[in-house]
Amino acid sequence: MSRFAPRPDPPYYAVIFTAQRTDGEHGYGEMADRMAELASQQPGYLGVESTRDDAGLGITVSYWRTLADVSAWRRQWEHTAARNQGRAQWYSHYELRVAKVERAYGWDRGDGRSPGDGGA
Amino acid sequence: MSRFAPRPDPPYYAVIFTAQRTDGEHGYGEMADRMAELASQQPGYLGVESTRDDAGLGITVSYWRTLADVSAWRRQWEHTAARNQGRAQWYSHYELRVAKVERAYGWDRGDGRSPGDGGA
Numbered sequence: 341m342s343r344f345a346p347r348p349d350p351p352y353y354a355v356i357f358t359a360q361r362t363d364g365e366h367g368y369g370e371m372a373d374r375m376a377e378l379a380s381q382q383p384g385y386l387g388v389e390s391t392r393d394d395a396g397l398g399i400t401v402s403y404w405r406t407l408a409d410v411s412a413w414r415r416q417w418e419h420t421a422a423r424n425q426g427r428a429q430w431y432s433h434y435e436l437r438v439a440k441v442e443r444a445y446g447w448d449r450g451d452g453r454s455p456g457d458g459g460a
Numbered sequence: 461m462s463r464f465a466p467r468p469d470p471p472y473y474a475v476i477f478t479a480q481r482t483d484g485e486h487g488y489g490e491m492a493d494r495m496a497e498l499a500s501q502q503p504g505y506l507g508v509e510s511t512r513d514d515a516g517l518g519i520t521v522s523y524w525r526t527l528a529d530v531s532a533w534r535r536q537w538e539h540t541a542a543r544n545q546g547r548a549q550w551y552s553h554y555e556l557r558v559a560k561v562e563r564a565y566g567w568d569r570g571d572g573r574s575p576g577d578g579g580a
């Protein structure tokens with residue numbers, strides 16, 4: 341399964357979540373899997389890209405069709421994070437940015453050129 | 461040094477670069493350090509967040525004041541990547557998205573609340 345999100349024609353929305361994990365698991369993996377599955381079932385979900393290094397710094401970017409889709413997902417995410425009182429266990433710090441994707445490009449070594457630029 | 465970028469008041473721009481590294485170094489680390497330093501000296505540079513996992517999937521998000529600042533940086537980045545013929549050595553695939561940050565929030569465990577939401 342590709343770890344890259346699809347590249348629909350802009351505009352669409354990106355939620356950029358940069359977070360420093362705490363030490364210890366505290367049920368994080370289970371929660372993250374559940375939230376990823378929940379996100380994929382939300383209206384307007386386009387895809388996600390996520391990675392985390394050995395020092396616990398992770399960046400997850402989820403993509404959404406409209407700002408309303410983003411807002412609905414944010415409310416659900418915050419509700420779940422609050423309900424589980426997990427935020428302070430899972431993270432020491434995070435930044436969350438909502439951004440409108442205006443241009444998108446891709447490149448793959450297989451063909452040496454952009455496989456269908458969107459909105460360039 | 462913090463691995464989080466500052467949180468200026470929106471709007472500003474994000475360049476989301478998700479890339480799968482190839483195996484082997486091929487001078488990548490030196491190039492990446494040089495490009496990061498170059499970026500930080502560009503007009504409109506606001507900061508960067510970057511991480512990569514053991515499987516070589518990395519996400520780097522750089523932040524810029526204006527779209528013109530982004531375009532100037534992109535030209536320089538592509539020029540350097542092409543000049544060094546490094547792209548096919550360093551990456552097997554990447555996606556690059558330019559997005560306008562409309563809202564930004566942060567949270568820190570130290571105080572349990574958002575340390576100054578921007579543009580909410």
